[in-house]
Amino acid sequence: MSPYYFEFLSEDYETADAIAIAKDRVLDLLILDIEKIEGRLCRADDPVEKAVLGKCMACLEEEKPVCDLSLDVSERAVVNAFGLLSFKPTAVFEDTSLDANVVCRAIMEKAGMMFFYTVGKQEVHAWLVEKGTDAVTCAGKIHSDLARGFIKAELVSCDDMMTAHSLQDARSKGLTKLVDRDYVIPENTVLEIRFNV
Incomplete structure (x- = not known):
C-alpha cells in the first residue's frame, strides 16, 4: 500500500505532477509536445535551443516521452522552459488493469x-x-x-x-x-x- 495520497485525474496533463498512460493512448500526449516543439523550432534562433529541441523531437517521433531522454543540466533547463508535458515523469503501461500501487511505484521510479x-x-x-x-x-x-x-x-x-x-x-x-x-x-x-x- 502506498503511504501517500495519489489522485488519478483523467487527461489533465497540464496540472499533473506525473503521468500514467496506456500505451495505446500515449500518442495523444506526445502529439501535444510535438506541436509545441514544431512551433518553437520555426522561431528559434539559438543553436543550443534548436539542438535540444531537435533531440526532443527525435525522441517523440520514436513514440517515447521526453522524460526518457538523457539530458545534462543545461539541456534540462531548456526543455523545462517549454513546459513539455512528457518531460514530467511519464510511465507508459501496456496493461491498464494494474493495481494502483503498481502504478504509483512505477511513477515514483520514473520520478x-x-x-x-x-x-x-x-x-x-x-x-x-x-x-x-x-x-x-x-x-x-x-x-x-x-x-x-x-x-x-x-x-x-x-x-x-x-x-x-x-x-x-x-x-x-x-x-x-x-x-x-x-x-x-x-x-x-x-x-x-x-x-x-
Whole structure:
C-alpha cells in the first residue's frame, strides 16, 4: 500500500505532477509536445535551443516521452522552459488493469523518488525524498532542527523492522546501523536521527 495520497485525474496533463498512460493512448500526449516543439523550432534562433529541441523531437517521433531522454543540466533547463508535458515523469503501461500501487511505484521510479520512514510509539510516518538523498538531508525533511544538530542516523531496513517489531528489538538483534551525515539512505529504510541543538 502506498503511504501517500495519489489522485488519478483523467487527461489533465497540464496540472499533473506525473503521468500514467496506456500505451495505446500515449500518442495523444506526445502529439501535444510535438506541436509545441514544431512551433518553437520555426522561431528559434539559438543553436543550443534548436539542438535540444531537435533531440526532443527525435525522441517523440520514436513514440517515447521526453522524460526518457538523457539530458545534462543545461539541456534540462531548456526543455523545462517549454513546459513539455512528457518531460514530467511519464510511465507508459501496456496493461491498464494494474493495481494502483503498481502504478504509483512505477511513477515514483520514473520520478527518481523514494520513501524513508520514522517510527514513533503511536505512528509510522513516510517521508518522500529523491533517491540518493543523504542522511542529513533526510533529517532536515523531518525537521530543520534535526539537520542543524545532526550527530548520527540510526537505520534499519523495513523488512528487518517488520521482523523485529520495534527499533529497540532491532538494535538488540544487531539489525541497525549508525551512519554519518553524508551516507546515502537506501529506499524503504526506517531512520532515527540522533541530534543535539
